[in-house]
Amino acid sequence: MxxxxxxxxxxxxxxxxxxxxxxxxxxxxxxxxxxxxxxxxxxxxxxxxxxxxxxxxxxxxxxxxxxxxxxxxxxxxxxxxxxxxxxxxxCVPFPNLINMLEELKSNNLVLGMITNGYGQFQMDNIKALVIDKYFETILISEWEGIKKPSPQIFIRAIEKLNVLPKESLFVGDHPVNDVKAAQNVGMKGVWKRDTQWDDVEADFTINDLSEIPLIINKLNK
Structure with a gap:
């Protein structure tokens, strides 16, 4: 689940x-x-x-x-x-960003974010997209003192959300820092396709954010 x-x-x-x-x-x-x-x-x-x-x-x-x-x-x-x-x-969002987050929240899923980068700079960008209110936890590498692909930052995030790795899905565009790193701690890794890589070993691959609720419905059936 x-x-x-x-x-x-x-x-x-x-x-x-x-x-x-x-x-x-x-x-x-x-x-x-x-x-x-x-x-x-x-x-x-x-x-x-x-x-x-x-x-x-x-x-x-x-x-x-x-x-x-x-x-x-x-x-x-x-x-x-x-x-x-x-x-x-x-800041330019990807299509269907807000609709996807709304749908996940309406399905009672808890949401988190893990991003590498400078704390205030990344938080300003998150707020510019007007999405900070959707997330129970946001971990930014500078503020955490660790960065992806370190397992610790993933473990810290799921502990804050009070869920197990197997109950969690991580969505990212980087094959190593996102997908593989999440899989290494027992989470499902979803790759958001990026043209500079191919043949990424992910549990799921998406082209559009609107596909995420469909994947979760399928997994939770």
Missing amino acids: IKAVLFDLDGTLLNRDESVKLFIENQYNRLIEFLSHIPKEMYVSRFIELDSRGYVWKDKVYEQLVDEFKITEITWEKLLQDYLSEFKNN
Whole structure:
């Protein structure tokens, strides 16, 4: 019997690729007086490349951009500060996010979230998506002192939700940090398909968040 569903954030609930693209285009427009010597497409594409889907922290990204593009009118620290304060205003959810959460709650499931990243930054993004109210527990790696794929962060989350691993489902886009890590502690691992991987050994694979309630209905029959 599945009693709890836990989620990753970036690439699972938050469409990070679209959010980053939207943010960096808006940053260029906002700070054009300092960046106008760089073609917009070049600034946008280089940021996305250096960001490496969030696996490179932005201090390194902006240091590199300032160096490469000979940005002299604004420091990398100011660009980073703009990222920290403005990213939340560019958060793009995946389709059917709220409907899916509403349906799970109406079926009396308890919900949790485990995300790697900086505490306040990730919490700002969760609040920007207006989904914080749906979750009984939200664990962010910086605040917890441990990160995925460590088993401890998964165990901590399910203990907070007062459920057993076998009563829990974890949904994420990363084959190792999300799916395999959840399976390693005895949870069911659901892979939200991402084009950069294939042949992921998950218990279930989804293309859309609306598929999650269907999986749970099937498991709980």
